[in-house]
Amino acid sequence: MPTNGLTSLQARERLARDGENTLPGQAPRGLVQIGADVVREPMFLLLMAAGGVYLSMGEPREALALLGFIAVIIVVTVLQAARTERALDALRELAAPPATVLRDGQWLRVPSRSLVVGDVIELAEGMRVPADACLTDAHECALDESLLTGESVPVAKAAGDEVMAGTLMVGGQAHATVRGTGRHTALGGIGASLGTLEAAASPLTRQLGKMTRTLAVAGGALSGLLALLVWLGGERWQQAVLAGITLAMGVLPQEFPVILTVFLALGARRLAAHGVLVRRLPALSTLGQVDVLCVDKTGTLTENRMQLARLWAGGETFDTAGDAPLPEPFHRVLEYAVLASEQTPLDPMERAFHRYANAQLAGSEHLHPGWQLNWEYALSPELPAMSHGWQDGGAGREIAAKGAPEAVAELCHLDAAHRQRVAQAARAMAADGLRVLGVARARWTDDTPPAIQHDFDFEWLGLAGLADRLKAGVPAAVAECARAGVRVVMISGDHPETARAIAREAGIAGAEVITGSQFGALDEAGRARVLARCSVFARVSPLAKLAIVRALQGAGHVVAMTGDGVNDAPALKAADVGLAMGARGTDVAREAAAMTLSDDSFTAIVGALSQARRMNANLAAALLYTFAVHVPIVVLSLAAVLLGLPPLLTPLCIAVLEILIDPACSVAFEADQGRADPLDAPPARHARPGGADIVAALAAGLAVALIAGGVYALALAQLAAPAARATAFATLLIASVLLIGALREQGLAALPKAARWVMVCGAVAPLPLLGFAPLSGAFGFAWPPPSMLLIALSGALASLPLARAARALARSATGHRASASPK
Template sequence: MSDARDLLPVGTDGLTTEEAARRLASYGPNRPPPAPRRTLAASIGTQLRDPMILLLLGAGTLTALLHDLPDTVIIAAVVVFNTVTGVVQEVRADRAVAALRDLAPAHTHAWRDGAVVEVAAADVVPGDRLSLAAGDVVPADGEVLEARQLQLDESMMTGEAVPVDRGPGEDLDGGTLVTRGRADVLVTRTGAASGLGRLAALIAASPSPPTPLQRRLSQLSRILVGVVGALTAVVVVIGLAQGRGIAEMAVVGVSLAVAAVPESLPAVVAVALALGAHRMARRNAVVRRLPAVETLGSVTVIASDKTGTLTEGRMVAERLWTPAGEYVVSGHGYDASRGGITALGADGAGPADDPGLPRLLRDGVLCNDALLRGDGPGTTVIGDPLEGALLVVAGKGGLPADGTRDAWPRVSEVPFDHETRRMTTVHRPRDDAGARLTVCKGAPEAVLGLLGGSASAARAATAAERLAAEGYRVLAVADTRDPDGAEVWSLAGLIGIDDPPREHIPAVVEATRRAGIRLLLVTGDHPATANAIARRVGLVGADGEPPPGTVLARVRPEQKVAVVEDLQGDGEVVAMLGDGVNDAPALKRADIGVAAGLGGTQVAREAADLVLLDDNLSTVVAAVEEGRRIFANIRAFLLYAVSGGAAEVGVMVAGPLLGIVQPLLPAQILWINLLTHGLTGVAFGAEPADPSEMSRPPRSASASIFTRTFVRLLALAATLLVVTSLFVGVHASTEPHVQRTAIFLTLGLGQLAVAWAIRARPERRTGVRGLELALVGAAGLLVLGTLVPLLQELLGTATPSPAILAAAVAGAAVPGLVLRWAVGRERRRSR
């Protein structure tokens, strides 16, 4: 697209209505580009290609062939749930782009046919001459033609916390807010070519990566398909070699395949994630994508924006300096009723002992164009946020703005100027008693220059440099009441203004450090400001400075995406925290995006996976713990389910070698599978967290579920189940019918004992948990399968004698007891 300055010359009269219409037809409406439309069929097809879903479809086909209606219905429900969830998440991505439209104002003012008229923001075209004033949102990218005291809040686009001044010849980004002054602006880029349009393209081009859990489950699916297929083939071949019929062995093979595949795994995962999301909702965090809860448990790096995320997103006066003392201002936000002013250091003069402090506060109110609206925590600033900070600190010092201004009406002013870098106002006493008061505020070097070479000016210059080094935006204030108008200036003091960190952030930093998670500060703000905030929240090394690479400043939106991608390329699992439009592409590209819900933009919320309703980042630490709990429970279920399936296959392979022709019938295998993988498996998702989880380093995103410890415990459990089941079966009787019943009971109860052994055991536990109730219920149903005549006929079991029942219970207890000892040893070793 060509630049607007290459088009027809633009004068003070702006475009004609006809020319504006022609350009609108050529360039299109001034809106971010719409998200690419996906057909419903394409979205569903994408979800059904997932390996675990394919595995489920295969298992569902097998259960349907076996007329196993309960398992078929459960599998179908899980497939539908997962598919619908995935399609919904694709719709979310489209909403993130659509939310950018909300940033553009509905209307703006442009020169058309020689007059300033109101036009729809969507109808703004390159070459338009806009007339903007304080409070207006810039509707498109442009260049300043004329300006008077123009100041912009660009934090939503750049992350820069402090409002910036703009003058003729400088560029403006669409979506920024005019906080002060007026300007005529030449529109240079609209729609897809504008800053908002480029952000929309970044969001659309940033795919949401698969979560670590999804990658692990895909790997697991491939392994299970291969192993189960091979073992099932072995069993079928052995049966055929023994002279059994093809049809009979086909049923046995299908039954084993169903038993060995943990088809309830997606249900367990879905329940665990849903419960985690429910817990997070109770802690003011809305989970927009269920897998995101588990992803937090794998996070190794948290890359956080500064403005509005680590900080309050408000300019607050925190330090005051007068020739007689230095003071710290307490309280947060714009609520002047909370907080106060105290002397810095034990030897400093108290506020009551320093007459210069009320003078400094008074001057800050008078040389000021901002207004406060509202009361208490709901107070907002109209105008320059820096000037709003001066009004708030005066209120904390007992000088309300309205009363102070009433006592000193303004009679003239010299507005802030880019050249002089200061503002001057003249006031008279309300009672006309005494000389007029002239106040000047601005950059320290500009104001202190009015004082000549006085000692107080030299001291103030040193103090200003120190405050600036600490990350403060420093304003100097001077006044004069010379009745002769000679303007003999006297220094009132300095005011250090900052966007302070939120109260809870240092605790969050410490919690992430204990959990082995790196916290990075990624911001568009100035390096000195970013480093100062990093020091204040505890992101420091042994030398008291932020470690190299911990603070990344002056980062543009597209660079934030590159930062996330570089970290992911190094194998890191990245959580990105942000609240502005400039954060949205990185939020979407990160493994998990976390957005502020109160102070953040709709664009950031739509692009995020987790939204903090109270903007409290300590919730992120709780979410990390929740994610680790979920993964631990899923891994425990896999250990339980896969070891049980492997044991069933092992019994069918080893049984004939011991003279047991058919250790288990297909119906018996499916009954065990239903009881062990049903409510018992789902109950694993609700198990509590191990208290030591948050003192361990995060697990590697590339690490397989099948760790050495996992494989050792799985092999131990499966071996014990096979040995004990066949031992009880061989010694129970020589009658095949009775042998199968003994093996059926021992193997089923043994799997439930394994679940008891590996369940989560927090240090403090009261009451009976859902898993324990599920185990008792499953054990009862398993025994009923050998006692109820209808079930005996269905399953092919016989009523066990008391001796066989006791032997089965004793044999089943062995795997549970041994595995509990082994799991306890591994837990002690890991701690």
């Protein structure tokens, strides 16, 4: 391997020559394509149809006004969509994993796009290979090449082998020299995509989609029936079509997708400020429904900064705390623990061995920098122990092994009494929260290594206990989860006693510990019984983690899973919400998860739960507002036609209400902080509003319809239709804004700043529509006298208490207690 790598100057020259290490992805949507997507929306199609009808009726002013309004909305929507595309590009850039590269003799973390041919890179377990490269050295290296080959079985790699961009390191560590970047890689050559994990729609997205389709079908049927009745009543076909279009626009819940997207995007931004990066927006609503949180111990609850805490040899124990020198009887345990580790370790435990050995054994015969590593035997599920064979300059090889105490004891073929002493010492160390490894040595005189580790004649040396301290704030965060009705389940690969000690320190309920093998041996009913009483699992394999998550989901729980390693990825992907560690997490874990904790803080999860629950409550309130505000539109559209009155609402009026005013008012709910702590109650099973809440919202909307209809009837008795229409529309517009207060538990008290601005703008918005001649003519309005404007304002103000009373009456009739809307 080159000693210094490329120089910075060489890297810049090659980057300018070959281009960035990025793949030719999907072309971004242009403005024309974005515009085409926008005009295919049902609301815009209805508006354009209405404009065409106005033209056929010989009313070009109304048609041009309507089409001009459509053009303005399309321009605004296209510009916003373009901004969203740029934001998504920036997010993808931020989420791109960095690479570790040797430049100017120093190891640096750089964006993977800056890699060039000739760079020396470091690869470790859990990393995605950033470019095509040739391995210069490899230790127990295995890659998942399924992205390119479709073969899911990991492929072992050795020095001199080629590795391809996009493949995943699922084991070992290596150094490699870059041979190809960007479009010159195998992945770029076949045009494959790096997006291997598809984002599934959340339950809320599916529920709202189903609700929208149902309302669209019902609205279409009612609109067609109304148009037919108007035509049969003697009106021109154009008038009949306009009546049908008006009703269809009133029924169609055009705002649902907009409101959902805005709430999720703003919620994700809030979580990002708390150190939680949301990769899949729909998962944010699911997080608010989580009632079981499965946590990986190492790196999630603990610091993942191992320190050698205790050694055991010959029945004696030595604690490493303090500055006392290491006694001679323990030198060989530490010596062979280092020999059984990687020469340049990445594993926290192996680093701890190296640090302590360099401090205690420097200059002694127990450190062997000149020895050459010849053989390696990797850990396996069947035998959780690893061995290294070293050439020490003499005949034969020196063999060092470390691993689970019971596995190393098995390799040493200890008698029953000796095994019992080892097990007792290991349990005592594990009970103090230590990660315990057994250490052994052997001598092999043949030049050919045996096929399996059992063929060595191992000598038992002792135990090493490593401490991985609990992170600050974890016990308080676990207590907060319990208060919120979220059960914390700890899943660990450690010894059962270690897992029990850490769980006890963290405050996780229950003293029972079940191992992964015990859980795997149970049938479905047995697993359900274990999960009902046990919250601590030890010696858990990746498949057992996945089985635990699926069993919890099968019992009806909404499960979140945290993790940082390759072994966590299957469970992260299967969980309802996967939470990957961002700082220490592997690339594959981050890709499998829906969210990433940027600073690996477990306490950030509690804040994310609170934010997600509040967002769900506010989203439910916004959707209820949307239901309520559609009621007067539908009722007044129908009433005017059925009673033979001049139409109150035209398609242009409804467009203003549904495309501008209603979404703005709905967003006012997004910033609502409420009065109650979201963590004081158990999680809601659904983020969408319930049936009783919808009935109450419809009742409030009906009250607004009665007020606006009454004002219209009173105005028609005294004024011409254009002035009466303007009076009633002003009432409806202001009442729609005040409906925010009717649907909040605390009314207009403690309104968020956003809501106050919306209400002020809503009160001012009608004025130019009523008094500015070009606009008022297009809407069919005429300026009403001051006395009627006072009646409009009075009616709108009266709608607030009436809507609140109607809502309370409906909730009382359904026996419903407040739950979905903000407190």
